[in-house]
Amino acid sequence: MNKKLNAKDFILIGVLTALMWIICMIISTIMSVAGPVTNVFYPAVAAIPCGVVMMLLLAKVPKKGVLAISAAIQGILFLLVGGFWTIPIALIIGGLLCDFAIMGRGDISMRSMAVAYSIWNGIFSIGAIVIPMRFLQSAFVGAMEKNNIAPEYIQGMIHITSGFMPVVIIIAGLIGGLLGGYIGQKALKKHFVKAGLVSAK
């Protein structure tokens, strides 16, 4: 089997990454508006529908580098819409790590896909929530205060990320990734394998 990525694979990566990013943006906007408690768990929730897309992408193109390219492009998009600068860095590092360290050896199986996606999602929630709120808290809170965000919301954000909550957030990210991977693979078997579009191992 040809292991090198060709133009068709690149096009599929582009199309599906666009879809994943749109879903992620919609969910993150809704959840950050809904309140501070839901805001910190948005990577976990966004991972569930995105998992379906990612599983299809990885099953359709079972080659090395797909997750890394997809992650890098999502990072570039977050940079373009003015996301906090830790998000793109976390996405790109996570993508490289998961692609080459976790799915690195041998063929890509369904299980390694789900595990890699879950860990990538955990790294995403570190970059999106934990680093800004824990290690860059003064800068982040200062920006929010000057932006006229209601003080109750900021207090809620500080409260929800204090103590050992960052661990819970990361674990939630990992579980969200696993759940997304599981649902994605079920949807894959139900719809795509039967239709002969994807062969699942």
Next chain:
Amino acid sequence: MESKIKQKIMEQPFRGTALLDPRCKGLLLILLGFVSYFVNGEAVSLILVMGFALFVSLGNGAKWAAKMVASYAMVSILSTLLKYVSIPVLSVMMSVFGVTILKFIPIVMVGNWILRTTHMDDLMVALQRMRLPQSVTIPLVVMFRYIPTLGIEYRMIRNTMDIRGISDTLWKRITRPVATVEYILIPLLMRCLKVTDELAASGTTRGLELEEKRYALRDVHFSLPEYLMSIAGLLFLGTLLFLDHTSIGEIILWRV
């Protein structure tokens, strides 16, 4: 025949700032994203939006820029009005919502304008001249092309759901989220696979896979106008960041 084709390619529906190099536009968008996060004064934010509206309207985007500036003013006034009403949970939610929209309006304005005024071929050439590998250029170009199409696909799927009588209400969406995701996402994914096949066939015949250096009929250069524009943009945004810390940053514009 060949000269006719060349003429067709060289025809430019765009003018003014829309003719800038895609790299220059992208650079300005990234800078705008960074700065709009740190600019907080109301007057300074308005100057930021107005400045970029002027930039957009100089290149085939006057109507769009006017629309976005109008909605910016409207959202600002509305969110000021909301400060006088206090409903326990809802007012906190609305304040966050208002701020999110205000931060996104300039980015959406410039981003959408770039999507509409950039030929994807030019973007491809520009990205390759930056010596980016194919693994980044092709997905990026395809993605920028595909994001506007996703909305159309979504509406078509909703129409089909209506026709077959499985359309969902808000209540159904809340009570059965998994089914909703399945009904919308799976057809969308099927469509994506199909589009990929078509795009791949069309792209391969036009030499998308070529690794060699590309030549372009239209000139894609990062030359004097681009440098001037980038420096002007940097100066503009730098001045705004500076003004934000002076007394101008504390002017309250929107009051009722």
